[in-house]
Amino acid sequence: MQTTTITRMTAAGAPPKLSRFARWADRNFKWLLVAPAVLLILALSIYPLLFSLVVSFINYDFQVPGHAFVGLKNFSRVIFDPVARWSLFLTAWLSAVSVAIEFVLGLLVALTMVRSFPGRGVIMSILIVPLFISPVIVGQAWTLLLQRPFGPTNYILTQLLGQEVTIGWMTESPWLYFSLIIADVWQWTPFMFVILLAGLTAIPPNLYEAAELDGVSAWQAFWAITVPHLGPMIMLALTFRLLDAIRMFDTIFIMTGGGPGTQTYTASYYLYTVGFTQFHLSQATAGSWLFLIFTAFVVTLLVRRLLKTEPV
């Protein structure tokens, strides 16, 4: 314990005075910290956006010389292009179906993993693996499984069903949509699973114990306890996933190349083709602005709400 008398030492005084630059830096510290990141984002995100806004109102077509102002022509070209409308429709449809399947499957798997059991850690590590794989490789992996004649899928189905199966998984509608969806589901169900599992484990277990003592059935407990507690997490998982799903490009590029014809054009793929294989750059930027506005609308709607109900 404190036995010695404490005596005062000589005063160390205040630290050395700061130089003028140091004083200025200390005063503007918070702005100096954000400056590099903000400038970089401005340079590589905001400036290109503004630049592209200009491009979308002029002629910037590698096949037509000159940069004349063309008004809304680039926009109208996109809007009246049936392929554009089809690609937007397909984007919405594919994202909705994929995300819905991922959600249901992710929730089911999460429910099986809430309580600890031997081997849970290992299984967890395996289940999250798809999240760390490039979508290009995911597309490649499913191509290897599905493509005729190399892929083993038709052979396995033939054995299971007892009759000859010869499906062109990557070339025949509707099977090619199934292929795209299964690749997406394979990669992103773990996303749902991980977030929902985090939400589920955060629910205090004594709520379930209390419900059990009250004689509530497991199904009733799910609706009365799990669903309301999981609400914000579900919202978050769906928002994040949906916003990524509508950009779907990589797997299409690898698996179907948009084909056959334009049957698997998503919005991103459509704009890519217009810009980089047909070199109608102005038309592509105009289209991407329309797509951007569409996304911004969804982002503002979903993310603003998320920020308000910030979970945990």
Place this chain on the structure above:
Amino acid sequence: MAAVAPARRRKRRSIPFGRILLLGFFLIFVLWPLYWMFNTSIKPSDDYLTVPPVWFPSAPTLVHYKAALFTYRGLDGLINSLIISLSATVLSALLGTLMAYSLARYNTGGQHLSFWVLSQRFLPPIGIVLPVFLIYRQVGLYDTHVGLIIAYTVFTLPVSVWMMFAYFRGMPKSMEEAALVDGCTRWEAFWRVAVPLAAPGIVAAAVFAFIACWTEFFFALILTSRTAFTLPTVFRAFIGFQGAQYGEAAALAIVSLVPSIALGVLAQRHLVRGLTLGAVRG
């Protein structure tokens, strides 16, 4: 009470049959494509089209790996990917940490600035990449390492900023205040106290930035060509499988997914924060 307790405990331990079945199916679903890819990568070309398929090659071979890395320039892509991903990761973690600290401790720019950064994460890349392509062509950054490093830094910044923002928010600020009273400038309090304490968070943010860069395809496809091309873009060579390079594609895929999976599984503890940009602590 004593009679009831053991029964209930037993019920809690066992997993119902339906759950085992579901989990089993899902595990097979996850592992099957990976196994088939691996199988393909070591399978001699003669085994490709047999009926029934060869489930495991009797004479495994590494020829596809050799071809993928050298004939298809997979090794160049691998090296480019390493250079670009590592550089962008360091930049992104550094700038993200700086910005996140300012947002978390000084509430810089209120909610608007942080929301603006977050919204960058959700911009569709197609909207950015066209004009960036045109600008890069003009300023000579097209198909350069530097060009893609800058693009990847910006593209991963929102995640770094938000992960670190959440991390700093969860850290008591009294230690930095003690440093200020002890005689530090704001920078010293940040650099000598806050940063060392946030090191685990910074590492986690860096891991996720690296994985994002390593697996990215779209920017690389458009902003690079014969020089700065990254590993994922090498797969363009296998589209359509002219000449049936199944083994090469599979071999390259296996090479490419090892680093990101290893890092990802190691950083598993931070996965929830990484996926939700720090919104959920996990």
Place this chain on the structure above:
Amino acid sequence: MAEVKITGLHKRYGTFHAVRGIDLDIRDGEFTVLVGPSGCGKSTLLRTIAGLEEISEGTIEIGGEVVNDFRPRDRDVAMVFQDYALYPHMTVAKNIGFGLKARKMPKAEVETRVGEAARMLGITPLLGRFPRQLSGGQRQRVAIGRAIVRNPRIFLFDEPLSNLDAQLRDEMRGEIKRLHQDIATTMIYVTHDQIEAMTLADRIVLMRDGVIEQQGTPLDLFERPASTFVAGFLGSPRMNFLAGTLALSGSVAAIRLSDLLLPVAPGRNLDGATDGQAVLLGLRPEHMTRARGEKPAEGMFRQEATIDLLQPTGSRSYATFRLSGAPVMAELQAHDVSRPGESLPIDINMSRASIFDALSERAL
């Protein structure tokens, strides 16, 4: 060594007005305790002195110099935080020397000073350890060591004992008091605990809703509370408040409860009071005792009481009874009462009683 002078201080957070007009003079070497319920602005006030919060209005002077625009580093003050805020990635020695290093002091001198401080605090064996390897009491000593190596002009304490268990808290409180006796530096100490305030302070500044309710020596505040708030805040168990009216006739005054008339001690100043004024009579539990002898002493009012509730603590017994219908707690000797339901005569020391206006709740 410095005095502190605060004038017209305001602090607003957006629309929230945390500190609303504080004037305070703290003399050199004084131990001042800022005390009050949570949210009263005491911590904010302390943090403005440290420079950790900017002020919205007013001035703060340290040692005769206005420091409003000074960074925390330039104020030459030291602060002990509630969680001690030791740097977890540095050893105890590095923690204590951190402030000196920031002053670009030569390494050798830093080491000498750190060694000296550690010796005085009895923590020399801990110098190589990290904060997570220390107990609560050891952490506090390191936090104090971090301050004394610099010999700052002012020590600031922000509820340093609130994370400790009861026994350690008493011990550490003693150490802080001894520290002040030894080095006599100006100290400003924030707490919500009235015992800490009473035991440590040369002067208590009792705050409520961003303003100073009353300031003075501990005994001043305890014996002459300016309001029911102060009276109720200091002292445990709490002061009893009884609603009544003032009965004045000539030089004799009394307080009328519903069916009792308690004479006010003669000589008590009741200037400005009027007959029939609604008042609150404040009786501290320790000012009621079991009556002994035939007649009550001068200034005592004797009343027969039936004990409803008895809470023995060992050394004392808290006995609750009804006085004119209202529950009142008295602090009796351990063996004065043996069980509830017992009746006994109680002497109420009216010369120590406080009287407050019922409306304004200010002392008469």
